[in-house]
Amino acid sequence: MRCAIVGSGLAALATYATLRHAGVASAEIAVFGTHADPTSVWRERAASIHQQRMRSESDGHLAAPAFPGLAAREGTVTAIAKSLTNRYHPTVKLFLRHADQVRQQSGWDASFAERRVAHVRAGEDGFTIDGEGSFPHVLVATGHPGLVHVPGAVHAYEPHEYAAKVAVVGAGMAAATEWRNALAAGSEVVSVRRREPLRRPLNVPRAYFSKRGLAGFHRLAPAARVGVLHDLGRPSYPPGREWDADVPVADAPPPGFQVIAATGFRKGWREDALLADLVAAHDLETHDRYLALAPDSTVPTLTDDRRTLSIAGVAGQWAFPAADTIAGAKYAARAFTRRVCRTR
Amino acid sequence: MSYTLTGRIQSRLVATLPPLLVALGIHRWWAVELVALMLLFGIALDVCVYDRVFEYQPGWLALPLGALELGLIVLSMRMPVTWSTLGLFALGWGTAQLCSHALFPRFQLEYAQAGGELGRLGALVAAVVAAVTLAGIAGAVAVIPPTVHLHGVVRGPLVINHAQTIVGGTVRGGIIINASHVTLKDVTVIGGENGIDVENADHVMLDGVHVLGVTLDGIHVRRGSVMVKDCHVSAPHGPWVQGIDISFAMDKHMSMIEGCTITGVREGIVTHWVMADIKHNHVSGTSLRGIDMGEMSMGTIEHNTVVDSKGVGILCLDHSECDIARNTISGAQLPIQEQYFAHATLHKNTIEE
Numbered sequence: 029m030r031c032a033i034v035g036s037g038l039a040a041l042a043t044y045a046t047l048r049h050a051g052v053a054s055a056e057i058a059v060f061g062t063h064a065d066p067t068s069v070w071r072e073r074a075a076s077i078h079q080q081r082m083r084s085e086s087d088g089h090l091a092a093p094a095f096p097g098l099a100a101r102e103g104t105v106t107a108i109a110k111s112l113t114n115r116y117h118p119t120v121k122l123f124l125r126h127a128d129q130v131r132q133q134s135g136w137d138a139s140f141a142e143r144r145v146a147h148v149r150a151g152e153d154g155f156t157i158d159g160e161g162s163f164p165h166v167l168v169a170t171g172h173p174g175l176v177h178v179p180g181a182v183h184a185y186e187p188h189e190y191a192a193k194v195a196v197v198g199a200g201m202a203a204a205t206e207w208r209n210a211l212a213a214g215s216e217v218v219s220v221r222r223r224e225p226l227r228r229p230l231n232v233p234r235a236y237f238s239k240r241g242l243a244g245f246h247r248l249a250p251a252a253r254v255g256v257l258h259d260l261g262r263p264s265y266p267p268g269r270e271w272d273a274d275v276p277v278a279d280a281p282p283p284g285f286q287v288i289a290a291t292g293f294r295k296g297w298r299e300d301a302l303l304a305d306l307v308a309a310h311d312l313e314t315h316d317r318y319l320a321l322a323p324d325s326t327v328p329t330l331t332d333d334r335r336t337l338s339i340a341g342v343a344g345q346w347a348f349p350a351a352d353t354i355a356g357a358k359y360a361a362r363a364f365t366r367r368v369c370r371t372r
Numbered sequence: 373m374s375y376t377l378t379g380r381i382q383s384r385l386v387a388t389l390p391p392l393l394v395a396l397g398i399h400r401w402w403a404v405e406l407v408a409l410m411l412l413f414g415i416a417l418d419v420c421v422y423d424r425v426f427e428y429q430p431g432w433l434a435l436p437l438g439a440l441e442l443g444l445i446v447l448s449m450r451m452p453v454t455w456s457t458l459g460l461f462a463l464g465w466g467t468a469q470l471c472s473h474a475l476f477p478r479f480q481l482e483y484a485q486a487g488g489e490l491g492r493l494g495a496l497v498a499a500v501v502a503a504v505t506l507a508g509i510a511g512a513v514a515v516i517p518p519t520v521h522l523h524g525v526v527r528g529p530l531v532i533n534h535a536q537t538i539v540g541g542t543v544r545g546g547i548i549i550n551a552s553h554v555t556l557k558d559v560t561v562i563g564g565e566n567g568i569d570v571e572n573a574d575h576v577m578l579d580g581v582h583v584l585g586v587t588l589d590g591i592h593v594r595r596g597s598v599m600v601k602d603c604h605v606s607a608p609h610g611p612w613v614q615g616i617d618i619s620f621a622m623d624k625h626m627s628m629i630e631g632c633t634i635t636g637v638r639e640g641i642v643t644h645w646v647m648a649d650i651k652h653n654h655v656s657g658t659s660l661r662g663i664d665m666g667e668m669s670m671g672t673i674e675h676n677t678v679v680d681s682k683g684v685g686i687l688c689l690d691h692s693e694c695d696i697a698r699n700t701i702s703g704a705q706l707p708i709q710e711q712y713f714a715h716a717t718l719h720k721n722t723i724e725e
Binding site: 046049087092093094095096111112113114234235237238239240241242243355358359362 | 373374375376379427428430431432473474475477478479481482483484485486487489
């Protein structure tokens with residue numbers, strides 16, 4: 029095996045599809061994860077908040093080439109016109125159907141092995157995974173470490189219904205979705221939040237999705253970069269009338285209200301057992317809650333001419349601020365594939 | 373998409389490859405000039421405006437920006453805008469859209485995240501396009517006909533056998549043009565049988581010429597195509613002189629006579645077996661006909677003024693197809709006449725006593 033992917037979510041599938049597109053055979057790739065279906069975790073969360081449309085745009089899909097995007101795949105003039113004006117957001121149904129196609133066509137199942145990985149260790153020519161093998165190139169895409177629970181509340185990303193009175197804790201995309209869901213269900217809704225959410229189309233400003241914004245970001249000193257990442261991590265949801273909801277704001281959930289915690293995920297490498305173990309074992313550089321990475325999403329001290337350790341998904345924010353998006357997954361995947369192909 | 377400056381320029385250069393190949397293939401100066409202007413304005417706008425103003429550029433913005441670039445090109449081109457020029461521009465613009473939205477993202481996975489930069493191969497292609505465009509311009513400039521300025525009076529007849537532009541001066545005894553791509557600008561010709569004689573030559577431009585005192589034709593064109601603009605033919609030497617006679621060139625490009633003033637000749641403007649547009653001319657005091665489109669010619673006669681023609685004002689003769697519109701004819705014995713199987717279409721002409 030030339031390379032291994034640790035994780036079995038969307039970032040893992042994006043990486044797998046990119047490797048296969050570059051001509052890496054299924055037999056050269058091992059995927060270790062807890063779910064055979066790479067969309068299952070995300071699918072359950074999206075279903076829990078009754079998400080109908082993606083926040084991402086036409087190119088927010090898991091296939092290796094950006095074109096054709098989901099607007100072109102939808103194939104209607106309206107979809108393409110909306111895409112040209114940045115008003116196209118694919119349906120969750122279309123996104124998942126296409127993800128299933130990518131899974132089938134890439135041969136994901138042939139490389140997948142169900143296993144919860146606990147340790148990744150670096151050797152001279154590669155890495156061992158739970159003591160097995162030596163893989164020259166490893167990409168770790170373990171996803172969000174877990175949900176931030178509020179005592180006495182149901183989390184937005186867990187299956188739930190809506191009571192007659194609902195208090196939504198949080199101010200991000202999930203919270204905005206839950207306000208609308210609860211209002212649509214006829215509930216009386218209160219928003220419980222500490223700060224006003226930002227209104228922006230995507231998770232981070234668009235320049236951070238390309239070299240134009242990233243070049244400056246990569247030049248920042250660690251302290252400044254931490255500051256930028258904290259700032260970019262503020263809760264936000266898209267502008268537009270469809271997202272506006274007339275919801276009163278409260279400091280705490282009023283008595284008698286069902287509390288829905290749209291409080292997102294636990295943050296930082298310490299919350300992820302595998303990453304915490306990796307940092308401890310190899311004394312990796314970290315800053316605040318971020319794992320220090322090279323601009324290509326690799327761990328600098330464990331990456332050289334013969335081996336690659338890449339981090340994809342939310343833990344890759346040091347290289348790509350929107351690492352927890354599809355674009356972020358592909359960013360890490362492409363850089364990883366470049367290294368794999370260069371050393372073949 | 374959030375382009376870097378390098379990405380903008382590389383993408384633009386590579387997407388210009390198809391129109392550049394077309395321009396080089398059809399071997400026309402206007403096409404090379406258009407592609408060069410597309411690149412010149414495009415890159416200038418990239419550097420000075422787009423890169424500073426647009427941190428992110430949505431897809432729809434390509435339409436107004438394309439219109440802006442087209443407007444600048446149209447204003448700076450020194451020739452009329454035709455469907456061909458618009459078509460070539462549209463090819464370049466369309467190729468750029470196709471490349472940036474489909475081809476580049478398809479074949480260069482990191483295209484968007486790299487801000488439009490195309491990697492080593494893209495940079496190489498961009499450099500080749502830039503080099504070929506510059507070479508094309510240099511080559512085209514190198515073969516531009518020379519310009520000769522005449523001063524004072526030159527003894528003729530002056531025979532022109534090579535493409536060139538002649539400006540100013542007075543030639544006595546006539547000018548004979550035997551080469552294509554010749555331009556006469558503000559030249560005065562005095563005397564001779566034919567004032568300006570064009571034989572077997574295309575793309576000849578006679579701009580602001582004055583012809584005086586000739587014995588046969590002021591401007592005489594055979595087997596050629598010319599554009600005559602703002603000319604003056606007057607003071608004929610003898611009773612048989614014609615102002616302008618363009619004949620026997622139906623298989624050549626269309627000729628055009630526009631804005632000329634012709635006085636006192638036997639026939640003002642005469643055509644035989646040619647395609648011609650005769651517009652905005654002033655013909656006066658002719659002893660036979662003002663304008664005569666004859667012998668299977670085809671063309672338009674419009675917005676002309678024919679004054680005091682002793683015979684026919686405008687004649688469409690001998691199987692010709694004439695579109696006669698918005699002319700003013702006064703003092704003619706017969707204002708407009710169609711003869712011998714000719715077919716004239718009349719529209720809003722004014723006839724005065």
